Amino acid sequence: MFERSVSERQSESFASVEAAWKYARRVQRSRRRYEAFLKHLKALGITGRYLDVGAGTGTPAVTVAEDHPEVEITALELSPAMIQVGKEYVRSRGLQDRIIFVLGDATDEGTIEALGEFDIIYSTFSLHHWEAPAVVIRNLLNSLRGSGVLYLYDLRRVWWLYCIPVHKGFFASIRGAYVAGEIRELLGGLGVVSYEVKNEPPFLLSVIIRKAG
Ligand SMILES: C[S@@+](CC[C@H](N)C(=O)[O-])C[C@H]1O[C@@H](n2cnc3c(N)ncnc32)[C@H](O)[C@@H]1O
Numbered sequence: 001m002f003e004r005s006v007s008e009r010q011s012e013s014f015a016s017v018e019a020a021w022k023y024a025r026r027v028q029r030s031r032r033r034y035e036a037f038l039k040h041l042k043a044l045g046i047t048g049r050y051l052d053v054g055a056g057t058g059t060p061a062v063t064v065a066e067d068h069p070e071v072e073i074t075a076l077e078l079s080p081a082m083i084q085v086g087k088e089y090v091r092s093r094g095l096q097d098r099i100i101f102v103l104g105d106a107t108d109e110g111t112i113e114a115l116g117e118f119d120i121i122y123s124t125f126s127l128h129h130w131e132a133p134a135v136v137i138r139n140l141l142n143s144l145r146g147s148g149v150l151y152l153y154d155l156r157r158v159w160w161l162y163c164i165p166v167h168k169g170f171f172a173s174i175r176g177a178y179v180a181g182e183i184r185e186l187l188g189g190l191g192v193v194s195y196e197v198k199n200e201p202p203f204l205l206s207v208i209i210r211k212a213g
Contacts, residue, residue, distance in 0.1 A: 014056070014078075014079040014081060014082050015079060015081055016081055017081045017084055017085065019081065020057055020079065020081040020082045020084065020085040020086075021085055023056065023057060023082070023085075024056075024057035024058075024059065024085050024086075024089060027056070027057070027059045028059055028089075031059075031063070033125075033204070034059075034060055034063060034124065034153075036153070036200040036204060036206060037060070037122075037124055037151075037153040037206065038063060038064070038067060040151070040153075040206055040208065041064065041067075041068075041120075041122065041151065042067060042068075044120065044149055044151070044208075046119050046120045046148075046149060047068070047070050047071055047119065048071065048072075048118075048119035048120075048145075049071070049072055049074070049116070049117070049118045049119050049120075050064065050068075050071050050072065050073045050074070050118060050119065050120050050121070050122065051073070051074050051076060051115060051118040051120075051121040051122070051140075051143070052064070052073055052074070052075045052076065052122060052123065052124075053076050053106050053121060053122070053123040053126060053136070053140065054076070054077060054078070054106065054123050054124075054125075054126025054127075054129065054130075055075030055076060055077045055082075055086060055101065056077060056082050056086065056125075056126070057082050057085045057086040057089055058075060058085075058086035058087075058089045058090050058099065058101070059089070060122075060124045061073050061075045061086075061090070061095075061099045062089065062090060062093050062095060062099065064122075065093075065095050065098050065099055066093075066095075071098070072098050072099075072100075073098060073099045073100070074100055074102055074115055074118075075090075075099055075100065075101045075102065076102050076104055076106060076111075076112075076115070077101060077102070077103065077104075078103075078104070078105050078106075080103055083101045083103055086101055087101055102115065106130070106136045106139060106140065107130070107131065107132050107135050107136055107139070108139075109135075109139050109142075112139040112140065112142070112143050113139075113142070113143065115143065116143070117143055117144065117145050117148075118143055118144060118145065118148060119144075119145055119147075119148050119149075120144075120148060120149050120150075120151065121140045121143065121144060121148070121149075121150045121151070122150075122151040122152070122153065123151075123152050123153065123154075124153045124154070125153070125154055125155065125173075126154070127152050127154040127177075127178065127207075128154055128155060128173065128176050128177040128178060133186060134186060134189060134190055137150070137152075137186070137187070137190060137192075137209075138190055141190075141192070141209070141211060144211040145211075146211065147210075147211070148210075148211045149208060149209065149210055149211070150207075150208075150209040150211070151206070151207070151208050151209075152183075152205075152206075152207040152209075153204070153205070153206050153207075154177055154178065154204070154205050154207075155173055155174050155177035155203055155204060155205070156174075156177055156178065156179060156180070156199060156200075156203050156204055156205040157174060157175065157176075157177045157178065157179050157203075158174065158202070158203045161174050161175060161203070174203055177203075177205070178205065179205075180197045180199060180205065183197050183205070183207055184197060187207075187209070192209055194209065194210040194211075195207065195208060195209040195210065196208045
């Protein structure tokens, strides 16, 4: 079974509405962190049904919906507090008909199956929180349409981080993230062959998996 070589799993809490608001304010201020993701997503040029996994407070879903006016997004999220704040944000942007939040755990096969099939499934800054990433990735691949794409975008553990003696907040998140080699090992274990792992500066990672091929 796949195990990452980093020992620190990130334990950031998204349980309270207060924490969810704090998170929402922080990410809404730092849209630059999504730049590479949005660029690659646009280049993929996929229309239809989108699934956002670990959608949080809806920041990426809103931007994706605004960038791709023809798509509908199902926003799957584990934390009711994040969904509460996310729904408010989505409503404030008038996107409540195109972004539908669903409470659920991506680890659960039945939950993912019940959502139906998607043309693209993406996830931003959630992968390093998944307790069983291989199970989640397998579930998501099973829900992709034939020519569908699974796009995982996350933080990346970087060596120079260890020169910074801070183990809290954002630095804890980076310490808990994967490196490209670990992702290749994980995908190899699942028999996935058609994929690209890209290191994005300064400490980000894009993993683009094609179902067919
Ligand atoms: C750091 S936040 C990222 C939120 C959002 N994607 C963004 O970019 O702002 C990670 C989110 O993933 C959610 N999450 C973690 N594990 C999950 C799982 N197994 N199924 C669904 N959501 C999950 C957490 O509750 C949290 O809201």
